[in-house]
Amino acid sequence: xxxxPARYKETMNTILVWIQQSETKLSMPQVAxxxxxxxxxxxxxxxxxxxSLQEQQxxxxxxxxxxxxxxxxxxxxxxxxxxxxxxxxxGRWKKLSAQLxxxxxxxxxxxxxxxxxxxxxxxLKKWMAxxxxxxxxxxxxxxxxxxxxxxxxxx
Numbered sequence: 001x002x003x004x005p006a007r008y009k010e011t012m013n014t015i016l017v018w019i020q021q022s023e024t025k026l027s028m029p030q031v032a033x034x035x036x037x038x039x040x041x042x043x044x045x046x047x048x049x050x051x052s053l054q055e056q057q058x059x060x061x062x063x064x065x066x067x068x069x070x071x072x073x074x075x076x077x078x079x080x081x082x083x084x085x086x087x088x089x090x091g092r093w094k095k096l097s098a099q100l101x102x103x104x105x106x107x108x109x110x111x112x113x114x115x116x117x118x119x120x121x122x123x124l125k126k127w128m129a130x131x132x133x134x135x136x137x138x139x140x141x142x143x144x145x146x147x148x149x150x151x152x153x154x155x
Contacts, residue, residue, distance in 0.1 A: 003070075004066065004070060004082075005066070007062075007066075008062075008063065008066045008070075011059045011062055011063055011066075012063060012085075012089075014056075014059060015056060015059050015060060015063065015089060016089070018052070018056050019089070019092050019093065019096060022049060022052075022053070022096055022100075023092070023096060025045075025049065026049075026096065026099050026100070026103065030103075034114070036111065036114055036115065036118070039107060039110065039111045039114065040111070042107055043104065043107050043108065043111065046100060046103050046104050046107065047104065049100060050100050050101075050104070053096070053097060053100065060089070060090070060093060063086055063089065064086060064090070067082045067083060067085075067086045070082055071083060134154060139151070
């Protein structure tokens with residue numbers, strides 16, 4: 001009666017494998033990226049991982065419920081072992097969930113900064129091109145004070 005059902009073992013293995021794979025994905029060192037498209041892809045990957053987390057939630061709920069049921073029927077030491085096992089999984093689950101949210105927020109912030117930087121760079125390049133054209137213009141004759149005044153205003 002106190003032994004876990006086959007579904008419990010299968011669900012436990014599935015959840016543990018999923019957690020391990022997800023922890024591995026999140027533990028990969030993040031390198032600085034200056035390409036918006038790559039950052040968008042990373043964000044999509046993280047969002048997909050979040051969706052997968054939500055899909056795995058019902059398996060985790062089942063495990064919690066099964067542990068409670070088995071704990072009522074099992075001797076105290078066996079019951080404690082089941083609870084310890086699920087507590088470790090729940091701890092890893094919560095940590096993983098928090099890391100996912102943190103990574104998503106961070107990449108969204110960095111994407112906003114990169115977009116702003118790219119826009120500022122574009123504006124600056126345009127301004128530099130206009131200045132370059134201006135500097136290459138022919139200088140007015142020394143006696144033409146009106147043209148010199150106009151050029152001074154432009155400067």
